[in-house]
Amino acid sequence: MTRVLPPLVVLLPLLGAALALAMGRFKRWQVVISTTTLVLMTVVAGALLVYVDRNGAAIVEVGAWRAPWGITLMVDRLSAIMLLVSCVVLLGVLVYAVGQGIADGNRETPLTIFHPTYLMLAAGIAVAFTTGDLFNLFVGFEILLAASYVLLTLGGTGSRIRAGVTYIVVSLVSSTFFLAAIAMVYGATGTVNMAQVAQRIGDLPPTTALMLHVMLLLGFAVKAALFPMSFWLPDSYPTAPAPVTAVFAGLLTKVGVYAIIRTETFLFPDDGPGGDLRVPLMWVALLTMVVGILGASVQADIKRLLSFTLVSHIGYMIFGIALSSQLGLNATVYYVIHHITVQTTLFLAVGLVERVGDSTSISKLSGLLKAAPVVAVLFFIPALNLGGIPPFSGFLGKTGLLVAGAKEGGWLVWVVIAGAVLTSLLTLYTLMRVWNMVFWRSRKEVEEGYESYLINTLVESPDVDEDTRTRSTTPRLMLAATTAMVAVTVGLTIFAGPIFKLGDRTAHEIADRDARITTVLPEEATDG
């Protein structure tokens, strides 16, 4: 079991991508292949989570080369949780994309390349979550980024190319940072195996360790879209097709967050020579939250607005990581799960809004509650959820983080807590404005010249892509996929107890660094 499952989760999407590419001329087969692949992946990830939760981390030495020499795959509870949530989201979005593709005659998502690329993205994400090797993590990042470049520029319209160039150049620069950091880590410790790096980092002089720590964090910070390296995100995500934006919003930044969690807890613990970066991370968390949500509150375009809330809410996770207490990590794990699903669902719902209303600007849309009540409900639930209204998972996750912060104490933590509450409130404000304008406002009001301070100050999106504005029908499949995702987000509330318990076990596992090092490098650890 241990030896088969972790590689399988990477192999499945790779094989699926190859098959889907070979089947380029048979659209139906492509759909069958990619759906089957992702269903299998979800099953494997689920099995892996159950297995890892019962028996502890699964370590696989690829090609049976022992740990310091070969590449190690390392799946613990955190990896397994991330994998399972990613697979569920990928599957939900795939169904949505298939529904949209059938309806649009594949103009916006040319299926020939969509399916293989999408599966490559899944493979990249799986590599990043399962690896126990820094360089392999880089390769995983590159696989998923290369796939994301293609997905972001699908169709090659002017606005997508423009957004794509920003995104690709920024991603490449951050990857270069990461690669340079890996080179320096290798120079300093003589290894790229994470467990061995973690073991040897204690022997480094503090200045060297601090520099390595900061270099790695810089690379990941761009990917996770932390302030001030978040400028690229709201500019590039909204122009992509709705399902692509949804999956990017859910998963790509979280891969960065995952890497930051690993760096902070495993490679460079706070008491090690890597330096204690909790205070700078607190400030970054605060600024990410507040600046992001202020950006969101002036946007007219719902997709841009959601991209800003995405950036803003990354701050919560960084806050949890910066607390680095047992409870803080527990709440972070829950918040990551919550945020992946909710943000994806919201983008899917906005994709539906775009189809029904032919626009994504809240100054143009109106009367959708009457026109499409189902879409309204599908938007309303995740919107309340993201805003942190009880009893939804957003409320539980934020409460968890705030409680963890309050236990920690200190003036800086309280400042961040205040910022977090303010951010939550502003999120609710921006999303409820969307609700009021798009769903509650009647068509007649707009025709008679609607004037309100609420929308007079808004900034419209710079690119209006006519190419995406010619839809009338909403396929059942898209509605079904969105409904299923909404159900998942509600499920996070219902099963919050077990998930928090799992999060607690995860936090314990993360905190126990020495045990991890021993499982990866058995004989080295006994040497001391």
Next chain:
Amino acid sequence: MNTSLTLVVVMAVLYAAGVYVLLERSLTRVIIGLLLIGNATNVLILIMSGRAGKAPIVEDGVDPATFSDPLPQALILTAIVINFGVTAFLLALLYRSWWLARLGDQGDTLVREHEEDRALAGEMFGSASAEGDAIVEAVGASDETSPAPEGPAQGGEA
């Protein structure tokens, strides 16, 4: 750790030149900048392997201490391949971007461009017959029922 000063100087110059060109407005220069930075990073990895030595092939009578470190070379090879792929994609993007800019006021009316593409491809294949169209379709890897346009990725693959 011993290392060659030449390599360090080369790396520094590559980084400096790369960052300088990367900050230009023109996309072509940005790509050149990224290439330079990518190569600078490869040199950095090479520097991290320490002093150069013998080829790391295990034989009798050869002291392993005289070997070069093989791992950084493997890392560089991987990095080069990744860089190569991404650069190819960037060039396709650059071409597409240039095409869209050339259209100017006509906007990115995709259908028209596709027709131009077809005409060009038709000339290249020497016929505009149904057979020629079929080839063009195969080359474009397009399985669309309507002559709807395809993205830059297809252009890149074709």
